[in-house]
Each structure stands twice: as C-alpha cells, then as structure tokens.
Amino acid sequence: MITPETQLKWLPTRYEGLRRLNRFLPHAGQQYSRLRNFDYGPLRNNHVSSLSPWIRHRSLLETEILREVLKKHSYATAEKFIQEVFWRTYWKGWLELRPDVWSTYCGSVRDLTECSMANRESRKKITAAYSGDTGIGCFDSWVKELITHGYLHNHARMWFASIWIFWLGIPWQLGADFFLQNLLDGDPATNTLSWRWVAGLHTKGKVYLPRPDNIKKFTGGRFSPIKQPLNQTPSLYNEPPPPRQLDIITCWNKNRQTGLLLTEDDMLPEFLGTPTNDFRCCAILNSSNHRSPIGISKQVAAFVNGGLQDSLTNFLRLTQIPQDHVFQTESVDRLALWLAKVDIEQIVVAYAPVGPAQEALDLLDTKLLPLGIDMVRVLRREDSIAWPHATKGFFKFKEKIPSFLKDINNCIKTAT
Numbered sequence: 111m112i113t114p115e116t117q118l119k120w121l122p123t124r125y126e127g128l129r130r131l132n133r134f135l136p137h138a139g140q141q142y143s144r145l146r147n148f149d150y151g152p153l154r155n156n157h158v159s160s161l162s163p164w165i166r167h168r169s170l171l172e173t174e175i176l177r178e179v180l181k182k183h184s185y186a187t188a189e190k191f192i193q194e195v196f197w198r199t200y201w202k203g204w205l206e207l208r209p210d211v212w213s214t215y216c217g218s219v220r221d222l223t224e225c226s227m228a229n230r231e232s233r234k235k236i237t238a239a240y241s242g243d244t245g246i247g248c249f250d251s252w253v254k255e256l257i258t259h260g261y262l263h264n265h266a267r268m269w270f271a272s273i274w275i276f277w278l279g280i281p282w283q284l285g286a287d288f289f290l291q292n293l294l295d296g297d298p299a300t301n302t303l304s305w306r307w308v309a310g311l312h313t314k315g316k317v318y319l320p321r322p323d324n325i326k327k328f329t330g331g332r333f334s335p336i337k338q339p340l341n342q343t344p345s346l347y348n349e350p351p352p353p354r355q356l357d358i359i360t361c362w363n364k365n366r367q368t369g370l371l372l373t374e375d376d377m378l379p380e381f382l383g384t385p386t387n388d389f390r391c392c393a394i395l396n397s398s399n400h401r402s403p404i405g406i407s408k409q410v411a412a413f414v415n416g417g418l419q420d421s422l423t424n425f426l427r428l429t430q431i432p433q434d435h436v437f438q439t440e441s442v443d444r445l446a447l448w449l450a451k452v453d454i455e456q457i458v459v460a461y462a463p464v465g466p467a468q469e470a471l472d473l474l475d476t477k478l479l480p481l482g483i484d485m486v487r488v489l490r491r492e493d494s495i496a497w498p499h500a501t502k503g504f505f506k507f508k509e510k511i512p513s514f515l516k517d518i519n520n521c522i523k524t525a526t
C-alpha cells in the first residue's frame with residue numbers, strides 16, 4: 111500500500127523491496143481488487159503495491175511475490191493482483207516476440223523529436239506538456255507528480271496518456287519517451303505497449319479516450335476536467351508483425367573459466383550459479399541512460415545505480431572474487447577491454463529483454479567474439495515458460511495463468 115511515507119522514499123535496495131512486499135501482502139486480496147483503481151494522489155493512501163521499481167529491475171522477482179501472495183490468500187481472492195503481475199509478463203513476452211516494434215518506436219522518437227522541435231507551434235505545445243503548463247489541471251498535476259516522485263498510479267498513467275494523445279494532440283511516442291525519462295519503473299516493453307494500447311494500436315477496435323466523469327470518480331473528486339475536443343483521431347490498428355521463435359538458453363557450461371555480468375534488467379544473479387565457486391570475475395554494464403535519447407532523470411539514475419550497487423554488494427559478500435576482478439561501467443568498449451585482461455572463456459549474464467541493455471549486450475558480443483570470449487544469456491525458467499504464449503491478446507494469455515503457476519512451481523521444486 112502506498113502511504114505518504116513510502117512514496118517519498120524510494121530506496122533502491124532489495125531489502126526495501128521486500129519490506130514493502132511484506133507490508134502489502136495482507137492487502138493483496140479483496141482490498142486490492144475493490145480499490146486498486148482509485149488514485150487519491152501522491153501523498154494519500156492508495157491501495158496498490160508500489161513494487162514496480164523493484165520488479166522492473168528484478169531486485170524483486172514476480173515468482174517470489176506470487177509465492178508470498180498465494181501463501182496469504184487463495185487464488186480466487188488474489189486473482190486480480192496475480193493477473194496484474196502477469197500483465198507485465200505478457201508485455202515482456204509480446205515485445206520479445208516482436209522486437210521490431212521497439213526499434214520502430216525508437217526511430218519515431220528520434221524523428222518526431224527533431225520535427226516537432228523544428229516547428230514553432232508543436233514546440234510550444236510539447237514544452238507546455240513537459241513542464242505541466244497546459245491548463246488542464248489534472249494533467250499538469252500528474253506531470254509534476256511524475257517529475258517529483260518518479261511514479262504515477264496506473265489509472266493516472268492511462269488518463270495521462272489519453273489526454274496527451276487525444277486532447278493535446280501530441281504523438282504518443284513522445285509521451286512514452288517522457289515516461290521513460292522519468293519513471294523509476296521505466297520499462298521498454300510495458301511502457302511502449304501500454305502507450306500503444308491507449309492509442310488504439312494494440313487491440314483492434316479498442317482505444318482509451320479521456321473521460322472526465324471517470325477521472326472525477328477515481329481521483330475521489332480531486333480533479334474534474336472539462337471535456338476537450340479530440341485533437342487527434344484514434345490511430346488505425348495495424349496487424350502486429352508475426353511472433354518470432356525465441357532462442358531459449360536456461361543453463362550454461364560450468365567447466366569453463368567464467369565471468370559474471372550484471373545489467374540493470376536483472377539484479378538478482380544468484381540463479382545463475384554459486385557465487386563462491388562459479389565465477390572468476392564480476393562486471394556491471396549499466397545502459398539505463400539509453401532508455402531515452404534525452405537520457406534519464408537524476409532520480410531514476412540514482413535508483414538504478416543504487417540497485418546495482420546493492421546487488422553487487424550482496425553478491426560479493428558470498429564470493430572470494432578479489433577487488434581487481436570487479437568492474438563497473440556504462441561503456442561497452444571499456445568493458446570489452448577489461449574482459450580481455452581477466453582470462454575468461456565465457457561471460458554469463460541474465461537474459462536482457464528487448465531494450466537498451468539487450469542492445470548493449472549485442473554490441474558487446476560482437477566485440478568479444480574476436481577475443482575468443484563467448485557470451486551466454488540465460489533466460490529465467492519462468493520467462494521461458496510464459497513468454498512464448500504472448501502471441502495474441504492478454505485475454506487468451508491470462509487463461510493460462512493457472513498452468514503457468516503450476517509449471518513455475520514445478521521448476522522451483524526441481525531446482526531446490
């Protein structure tokens with residue numbers, strides 16, 4: 111549950127994520143189901159978990175959250191919360207099966223930023239939106255909330271995106287980019303696809319238009335916007351590209367000299383091997399600043415850096431890796447140079463899904479090849495179970511949740 115105290119402090123540690131999870135657990139059942147859509151504002155009690163910044167960076171795992179929730183509640187009572195957790199899994203899988211949607215989006219952000227800034231009228235409109243100066247009270251307040259806290263309630267994100275697209279008439283890609291700069295949980299798949307969903311690009315015949323009565327009701331009357339004319343007609347739905355086959359690797363050869371690589375997409379490397387025996391060296395490659403061409407806010411950068419430091423400290427506590435065998439960088443070139451010196455045959459890394467970390471790993475891979483160092487990207491079992499099913503809409507995907515949970519449980523039991 112978000113309280114004024116929790117919202118103001120976003121400590122990036124795993125410990126803090128676990129602390130919040132424990133506080134939220136009693137509320138994950140009927141209370142969440144009934145009240146999750148109400149947004150009483152950043153300094154009020156909301157009935158959601160506020161776990162997304164930890165889940166996004168995998169310093170808290172969906173599997174452990176689901177396990178703890180199901181210890182406290184029956185599946186039926188916690189079904190709504192469980193489904194929300196699986197929305198993220200669905201978006202991650204959907205984009206992983208269609209990486210072109212991300213590259214097209216990135217190209218549009220670059221082009222649109224250039225074009226819009228070159229045109230006086232659109233520059234004025236966008237600048238007003240970025241600074242929360244549009245005259246639409248609720249929207250301006252959410253801009254400030256986003257910039258100050260790095261977080262918005264899910265319903266506020268939906269209203270924000272629909273006002274951005276349909277009342278302000280600004281291309282959705284620029285709004286999605288603004289979110290990625292400022293959200294502590296900024297995530298290529300969930301963010302891009304949620305914006306596409308609001309714009310009407312994801313589900314045929316479905317578009318999310320702003321509704322003043324809905325905003326008034328679910329903000330507890332804090333806002334009562336006046337209906338504005340539509341400034342943009344809903345985008346035309348296009349059939350998405352067909353899903354590709356995933357190349358799934360879930361284990362690696364422990365008889366080779368191996369280094370461990372951490373990225374901001376998975377801060378719990380323990381599933382990759384035993385810290386004491388398996389790794390000769392450990393490196394961090396942080397690509398989070400590439401979430402947007404403009405970079406990320408200081409607050410987001412501090413959260414990602416803090417999370418990576420926490421992860422490294424927790425990991426190194428269990429190893430005998432000497433300090434000169436630990437390296438941290440944002441530069442692929444510098445990492446490749448360093449790895450060339452530490453005498454390893456392969457580097458093992460948790461699979462980084464579509465986004466800047468994956469792009470950085472692709473580049474690193476090309477630089478390691480001539481050095482004779484292989485890169486092994488290990489996909490978590492839970493992802494390998496669920497992602498290949500994100501081929502159609504969420505409705506079809508969510509029917510499979512009970513069987514995903516059964517398969518994930520079996521994997522956990524076999525591994526322990």
Ligand SMILES: Cc1cc2nc3c(=O)[nH]c(=O)nc-3n(C[C@H](O)[C@H](O)[C@H](O)COP(=O)(O)OP(=O)(O)OC[C@H]3O[C@@H](n4cnc5c(N)ncnc54)[C@H](O)[C@@H]3O)c2cc1C
Nearest residue numbers: 158159160161162194195197198264267295296297301304
């Ligand atoms: C336009 C738009 C952009 C968004 N961008 C992001 C983003 O960049 N990163 C991000 O993590 N979420 C994003 N979301 C989804 C959702 O708003 C957040 O995950 C949620 O608000 C996080 O708050 P919470 O942890 O309190 O959620 P809770 O309601 O407590 O849910 C628990 C967890 O389930 C997952 N979840 C909940 N709702 C959704 C959803 N609609 N889609 C996917 N996963 C969900 C999250 O991991 C969340 O932490 C976006 C939604 C919209 C409409």
